[in-house]
Amino acid sequence: MPATITPKLAEVITIKDVREHSDSLWKSAHCYEKAQLWRKAIDVLLQFAKAMPGDPRQLEALHRLGMAHLADRQYAVAVEFFRRILEENPRSPTAHQSHVPLARSLMALNRLDEAMIELQRVVTDHPALKPDSVEYRAALVELGRLHYRQRQFEAAIQRLNEADERYGQATEGATIRFLMADSYRQSVPQIEETLKQQLPLSRRQALAAERARRLDRAQSLYGQVVTELDARKPASMSEAEKLYRRNAYFYRADCAYDLGKYDQAITLYDAAVKHFDADPSSLMALVQIVNAYCEMGRLDEARVANDRARAQLKRIPKEAFDDPSLPMNRQHWEDWLKFTSQFNLFSAAQADAGNRRTQ
Structure with missing residues (x-):
């Protein structure tokens, strides 16, 4: 028997030696998984599961089938395999490894409440999974991500902060901190809406301080x-x-910028432009530089920045604006930059900035 079993070789091995045949199927599936040929991996694993019912690797085969279906975006089928493992062998290590991929499959199907329940099972008094386990860590991060996806920013901050304290030095540390930063940043508009109401002075001051704290925390995390x-x-x-x-x-x-630190904002936007010069998002940064100068009443510098933005627009390939997730398309940018270069609009911007400073 060769040391390396290729998928093609597995197909010609006879079933005379059952153990050899089962090993060939097992290794063949590994080859397909490594090549990300998920449909072929699924076919071979199904053959294994059917032909080798007494093989001790059956439970692992079911898990691999679930993972292959998840990778192949066959989410409903993946759910069936993971649930079967959890129902039939709930105390097995394989079952412990199935909670998070099951939750991810449910999230892909937009069955978010079910995904939430599955993840909470792991992080709330699970009899076997403790905070130092890989499965607990994955579930906690995924739970924070799910709260973030549902715009439940307070819950997201709580879970992600716990994840950062426990696992901040792990490979997913940057992901944890980005999601936490974004949760802080996106929680600010709700505070700003409350500040528009008639409030006692002490309440208004407390909310303004909390708004500043969250923006400052978000900025620090983004920097990390x-x-x-x-x-x-x-x-x-x-x-x-x-x-x-x-x-x-x-x-x-x-x-x-939102903290009113306009000089600092200009420096940071400029750094973003230098790192992502060909990205259409760089125009957003250049526009914000113009706005920051306007906020400070420095219109000559705003005009120079606006000319820089117009020059940047010409350098960015047209196809870069085809991304539907961009907040503005190329025509929008061209119109905005054209009109903001007119003196009357700069005057309006200056007046608006002055009004905000006197509020």
Whole structure:
């Protein structure tokens, strides 16, 4: 028997030696999984599960089937496999490894309440899974992510802060801190809505202080994300981490802007532009630089910044604006930059800035 079993070789091995056949199927499935050929991996694992009912690896085969279906975006089928493991072998290590992928499958199906229950089972008095376990860590981070997805920012902050304190030095530390920073930042508008109401002075001052604290905390966390991910090679980052790195550059500048630290915001926006020069989001940073100068009444510098933004627009490839998630398309940018270069709009911006400073 060769030391390395290829998928093709497994297909021609006879069933005379049952053990050899089961091993060939097992290793063949590994080959397909490594190549991310999920449909082929599923076919081989199903053969294994059917042909080898007494094999001690049956439970692991069910878990691998669940993971392969999850990777292949067959979420409903993945749920069936993970639930079967949990129902038939609830105390097994394989069952413990199935809680989080089951929750992820449910989240993909938008069955968020069920996913929440599954994750809470792990982090709330699970008889076997303790905070130092890999499964508990994964469940806690995923629970914070789920609260964040549902815009339950207070709960997200609580869970993610716990995750940061426990596992902040782990590989997912940057992800934890980005989600926590974004939860702090996105919780601020609710405070701002409350501040629009008639409030006692003491209550207003407390809310204003809390708003500033959250923005300051968010800015600090975004800065940590930037530092951590800048130190890594792009090839070592997931697509999500690359997105978090980019957004952290822009959002930490937004926090400084919202705190009224306009000079600092300009410096941070400028850093974002330098790192993501070809990204259409760089225009948003340049526009905010214009706005920051207007807020301070420095219109000559605002005009220079606006000219820089217009020059940047010409350098960005047209296809870069095809992303539907962008807040503005190319025509919107062109119109805005054209109109804001007119003196009357700058005057309006100056007046608006003056009004805000006197409020």
